[in-house]
Amino acid sequence: DVKVTQSSRYLVKRTGEKVFLECVQDMDHENMFWYRQDPGLGLRLIYFSYDVKMKEKGDIPEGYSVSREKKERFSLILESASTNQTSMYLCASSPQGGTRNTIYFGEGSWLTVV
Amino acid sequence: AQSVSQHNHHVILSEAASLELGCNYSYGGTVNLFWYVQYPGQHLQLLLKYFSGDPLVKGIKGFEAEFIKSKFSFNLRKPSVQWSDTAEYFCAVTRPSGTYKYIFGTGTRLKVLA
Numbered sequence: 001d002v003k004v005t006q007s008s009r010y011l012v013k014r015t016g017e018k019v020f021l022e023c024v025q026d027m028d029h030e031n032m033f034w035y036r037q038d039p040g041l042g043l044r045l046i047y048f049s050y051d052v053k054m055k056e057k058g059d060i061p062e063g064y065s066v067s068r069e070k071k072e073r074f075s076l077i078l079e080s081a082s083t084n085q086t087s088m089y090l091c092a093s094s095p096q097g098g099t100r101n102t103i104y105f106g107e108g109s110w111l112t113v114v
Numbered sequence: 115a116q117s118v119s120q121h122n123h124h125v126i127l128s129e130a131a132s133l134e135l136g137c138n139y140s141y142g143g144t145v146n147l148f149w150y151v152q153y154p155g156q157h158l159q160l161l162l163k164y165f166s167g168d169p170l171v172k173g174i175k176g177f178e179a180e181f182i183k184s185k186f187s188f189n190l191r192k193p194s195v196q197w198s199d200t201a202e203y204f205c206a207v208t209r210p211s212g213t214y215k216y217i218f219g220t221g222t223r224l225k226v227l228a
Contacts (some may be wrong), residue, residue: 004157042219043204045215100208105159
């Protein structure tokens, strides 16, 4: 069974803090993704990575950066957290080989910025 | 802008009622279509997917979806819902010639009353 693990389920951070959200997958998937999930807006792609050290911006990359130093790990970084970044963050992974592949999600990280 | 639309944001049904959740996409040409489900407190998981062939596709837990190309639709159906179907449902699209971006709809929250 594919497992995508997000290390922090619930976080409360102060405005201006630097925030790291960590994600690890155990299925040797090439592709990894960060989404944010907001009521009424669905899932919006922040960044994705198709290989180690490779990344591409999604639809809402502003205020975020990512790091992929190892294949199994994909980190989302909020350089200076703001209250409008309060949200549920979902990490996901999928194997290489086309756009028909299932995407596997972690359980999410609830971030509150105060 | 290219998008995926789910017009029903909240649906409330009694057990044994029939379910149909709408999904429309605005891309021309070939697409890959998915329905994902998020049960309370759980991670998003795949219900079913369609790439080609028979436009009526069956998934897990008695769900099915019908692809109607002329209507750019991929509606999810279940003949008789159960209380355990209470969840949020997301339609998603990828394009065969595109990147690995999965474009998700805004989701439909289904509540089934026992």
